[in-house]
Amino acid sequence: MIRRLLLTALGAAALLLVPWTVYLARTLPAGHDTGQWRSAWVGFDIALLCCFTVAAWLGLRRRRAAVPMLAATAALLCCDAWFDVVLDWSAPDRMVSVAMAVLVEIPLAIVLAWRARQLLTGGMPSRGMTVRDIELHNDPSYQRLTRELGTLGTATPGTLATALGHSRDEVNARLRRLAEGGYVRQGSDGQWRTVGQSLRLPVLAEVDEPDRPAVAAYLAAKYEGELRLLGWAAEHRDEFGPWGQGERAVTHLTAAELAGFTAEYNELLTRYCLLRDRPSANTREIAIRFYAFPFPANMSARADRSLSYAGDDR
Structure with missing residues (x-):
């Protein structure tokens, strides 16, 4: 109701400004002396x-x-x-x-x-995930390297080699490959740092036929991991205190409205992901997830099935 009244007021103001502007153009003098x-x-x-x-x-x-x-x-x-x-x-x-x-x-x-x-x-680059990205995500050595670099904020290959127990040549080779994927970059001072980017999951039907088995296996493992993470969170929800937050909602949206909602969510998430370039003493690594899907028809007996609402699910 308030939104409709506001839009009506804005539209009325725009319409009224037309004759008012014409009136001013015809009646105001070309020059005017004024104080102050x-x-x-x-x-x-x-x-x-x-x-x-x-x-x-x-x-x-x-x-x-x-x-x-x-x-x-x-x-x-x-x-x-x-x-x-x-x-x-x-x-x-x-x-x-x-x-x-x-x-x-x-x-x-x-x-x-x-x-x-x-x-x-948020200003974070966004692109689709490729088979090369999947290879990097499946390799524990690259995951440890990016996590260590993210913790340090900036580091030289020598510092990373010492922290990870690898040779400097191995670290340099991995940093170059990560840089090709846009995960890290080297500054003019020689220090390496992580680069935030948003990777969209691949659509299996759009993947080249030779790469589909690898992509399908990655997606299956990813969703299985998501279910395990959600199950663990449900079991430990009483232990999180202020660090555990949750919201759920049921509403009716068109496909375009859902796409708009997702875009706004991604903008908000990206802005918060870019708040700092390294962990601090009063931060914790937070798992944030967003899922939206059609409500199952076979669950229509639930009391909240036909309602539009938002609820706290902590």
Whole structure:
């Protein structure tokens, strides 16, 4: 109900602005002397400064509030460019205002809007999982290497070789292969670090025929592992305290709505996955899972089958 009223109000405001804009265009004078000119512009720039400061602080911490703040800062920059150019159009220094708008204010507003989008989506690369990825995931040596590197944050091949008990050449070879898959990268300082990426599980029907047995075996083992993990979590749910959270829901969605929900979930998950590049003293490794599927018809006798609701399943 509230959403419908809000959308109605927004639509009505858009319609009313059309005749109001025409009225202003026909009645407002071309020039107007006003007081508090200095206060208006100084106050505007102070507001812009505050927006920059708060947006930077929130953005560094990947807070959700950074998105509207970055968008607001971008909007203020566009307003600043517009009024600078229009109000200085007849002044001798109008080209300075035009240059500032074209070269500084508008590009910066675009960058801020783009950054807001990046914060919303997380900025993590996404791609489909390949047979090479499956080979890496099935090899314990690569898993130990990426886990150790993730714990350290950054490390040289020598440090990793010492920690893992392997030769430096072995570690270098594995790092290069992981880098080819986008899992790690080497900085200009020679240090290696892990790289976050979102891998979509392969659709078996779309996999080349020679690779299907390996992919099918990987998917079967993965889902079996997921069931074991879920069973373990159910058995130990009373031990987690604040570290155990769960939600479930039943609702009616179209395929497009479910795809949109999944995309928004992935954006939220990615943003939280990028909060820090290494574990800290007050963090724990958290298993997060999301599943959505049609409710089984043979379970229609359940009381919650026909209801739309969300419930806490901790």
